[in-house]
Amino acid sequence: MKSKVLLFGPYSKDGLAWSNFGAPPLGVHRIASYLRKRYHKVDVVDPDLEKITEKSFQNLVTKNKYDFIGISPTHLTLENDLALVHLAKRCSPNSTIVAGGQEATFAYDLIFDNSPVHVVVRGEGEKPMLRMTEAPVSGGLMERFGNIKGLIIKDKGVAIPTGCAQPLDNHEFEEVTLGIDFKDIPYDKYWDRTRGLYEDDLANVALRKKRLHEIYAMRLFETNYCPRGCTFCSSTNFQNTVAGKKGTKVVSLSPEAFIKMVESAYLAYPSLKRALIQSDNFLDNNRNQRIKKITELIKLKKGETLPKEMSFICQSRVDNVTPQMLGYLRESNFVMIGYGVESFSKRMLDELNKRVGPQRAEQTISNTLSAGILPYVNVILTSPKSTPYDLFHTVDKCIDYLDLGAEVGSYVCIIPIPGSALASNPESQSLIEAAQVKIPYTNKSFSKTIRLLPEDPLLQELVHRFYEVINDKKSECMEQYNIKHIPARINTLITFSTLYGLAKKLRIPKYGELADRQISRIQKALVNI
Numbered sequence: 001m002k003s004k005v006l007l008f009g010p011y012s013k014d015g016l017a018w019s020n021f022g023a024p025p026l027g028v029h030r031i032a033s034y035l036r037k038r039y040h041k042v043d044v045v046d047p048d049l050e051k052i053t054e055k056s057f058q059n060l061v062t063k064n065k066y067d068f069i070g071i072s073p074t075h076l077t078l079e080n081d082l083a084l085v086h087l088a089k090r091c092s093p094n095s096t097i098v099a100g101g102q103e104a105t106f107a108y109d110l111i112f113d114n115s116p117v118h119v120v121v122r123g124e125g126e127k128p129m130l131r132m133t134e135a136p137v138s139g140g141l142m143e144r145f146g147n148i149k150g151l152i153i154k155d156k157g158v159a160i161p162t163g164c165a166q167p168l169d170n171h172e173f174e175e176v177t178l179g180i181d182f183k184d185i186p187y188d189k190y191w192d193r194t195r196g197l198y199e200d201d202l203a204n205v206a207l208r209k210k211r212l213h214e215i216y217a218m219r220l221f222e223t224n225y226c227p228r229g230c231t232f233c234s235s236t237n238f239q240n241t242v243a244g245k246k247g248t249k250v251v252s253l254s255p256e257a258f259i260k261m262v263e264s265a266y267l268a269y270p271s272l273k274r275a276l277i278q279s280d281n282f283l284d285n286n287r288n289q290r291i292k293k294i295t296e297l298i299k300l301k302k303g304e305t306l307p308k309e310m311s312f313i314c315q316s317r318v319d320n321v322t323p324q325m326l327g328y329l330r331e332s333n334f335v336m337i338g339y340g341v342e343s344f345s346k347r348m349l350d351e352l353n354k355r356v357g358p359q360r361a362e363q364t365i366s367n368t369l370s371a372g373i374l375p376y377v378n379v380i381l382t383s384p385k386s387t388p389y390d391l392f393h394t395v396d397k398c399i400d401y402l403d404l405g406a407e408v409g410s411y412v413c414i415i416p417i418p419g420s421a422l423a424s425n426p427e428s429q430s431l432i433e434a435a436q437v438k439i440p441y442t443n444k445s446f447s448k449t450i451r452l453l454p455e456d457p458l459l460q461e462l463v464h465r466f467y468e469v470i471n472d473k474k475s476e477c478m479e480q481y482n483i484k485h486i487p488a489r490i491n492t493l494i495t496f497s498t499l500y501g502l503a504k505k506l507r508i509p510k511y512g513e514l515a516d517r518q519i520s521r522i523q524k525a526l527v528n529i
């Protein structure tokens with residue numbers, strides 16, 4: 001018997017998901033495509049894109065009588081995601097409610113305690129979801145799903161794991177990734193919405209091309225996980241936890257399969273101008289030959305099955321990139337590489353287990369600029385053991401790189417995401433700031449971890465003051481510079497300027513005196529962005 005399934009992506013409710021360039025929940029769409037190919041009927045809803053209301057959500061769920069309703073909550077949106085689960089349960093009491101993804105894999109207790117979710121799928125969702133949709137429709141949850149690996153079932157108030165599941169192998173990963181039906185994903189709606197924010201820039205000849213490539217872009221992934229084990233990230237633990245052992249093999253698309261994926265995205269949306277490849281291992285240093293092959297194929301296909309002008313962005317660790325790779329990438333129009341630099345302080349890099357020194361980051365950024373590719377430098381400004389020096393040293397380096405044309409994305413504090421080593425480290429617990437958050441449409445609330453503070457008292461005060469004022473600073477900037485949209489690169493400039501303003505107020509040695517000079521450099525960057 002074929003099932004009716006509703007899957008919905010994370011729900012930020014206040015537009016958080018749109019503070020950068022909005023994008024569909026690709027992992028959810030990948031599961032939907034996989035199930036549809038096996039003749040199940042699947043609807044996908046992005047609650048932010050659809051601007052879902054209590055009433056419209058209730059109408060959708062009541063009318064369709066879904067067998068399964070699935071959510072993919074994130075840490076940042078968890079209370080809103082759970083709100084939709086409560087609504088779904090009220091309107092469709094007979095549906096089986098499922099949660100999956102990284103947050104659900106690690107925070108299943110919290111999800112079971114605060115919502116009527118029946119089953120958590122840990123790890124990749126395609127195979128367990130398929131088996132659930134094809135399981136007997138009658139009987140208790142354990143009878144129906146107890147023999148499917150990789151689940152946690154809430155049965156009579158107890159969370160029961162069904163055993164470890166193996167991650168997708170190369171063949172399966174290629175099958176599910178190439179199976180994504182891009183035409184079923186409403187990219188045009190996302191693009192129209194972003195375009196509406198940039199009409200002024202599009203009328204400006206100097207900016208038009210750049211903005212069109214930013215708007216008509218798709219995020220694609222080509223690897224199953226990352227094995228590098230940085231302490232603030234849950235990626236490594238995600239697959240290993242589900243498999244029940246360390247050392248899960250990294251699987252990725254072959255060069256030919258990678259090109260097929262991009263071609264099928266373009267075939268579905270001929271206005272596509274840019275592919276953003278989201279994988280820290282895309283440029284793995286053993287992969288010179290792979291990158292050579294991929295970039296040769298891109299050049300071969302351009303003007304035929306790919307648009308002539310197509311641009312690419314990828315991500316990388318700083319220690320993965322070779323000058324040779326940069327040459328290949330530039331020739332095939334990779335215009336930007338996002339680097340997970342995290343910090344220019346050796347002490348912080350060690351604490352974050354980056355296993356690379358700041359000199360390597362500086363060398364890679366400089367090589368990237370020399371190759372004619374824009375580096376996008378991602379930094380985290382504090383960690384439990386960090387000092388004001390660590391923060392401002394990194395900010396200063398970033399301001400230098402902004403002057404050289406790089407872009408910078410920043411987080412002031414680590415978000416203690418479930419599954420990351422820092423979130424579960426006993427030494428970090430007293431530094432984790434949590435807030436009681438209400439689940440909309442219910443009278444329930446729960447304690448949610450918000451940020452991991454530095455233990456240095458002066459830095460902690462700086463961080464607290466920063467969060468008190470940052471929203472007002474953003475509003476002031478939008479008005480002063482006539483900005484309609486704050487993507488990460490602008491957010492970073494406002495962040496740096498605010499931090500330096502506070503350094504002056506708090507008279508932080510050395511950096512308080514530097515504040516006026518650095519703020520004026522940041523303001524210049526804001527005018528030119």
Ligand code: SF4
Pocket residue numbers: 226227228229230233234235236280317340
């Ligand atoms: S931060 Fe990047 S390199 Fe580190 S574990 Fe996560 S994905 Fe891998």
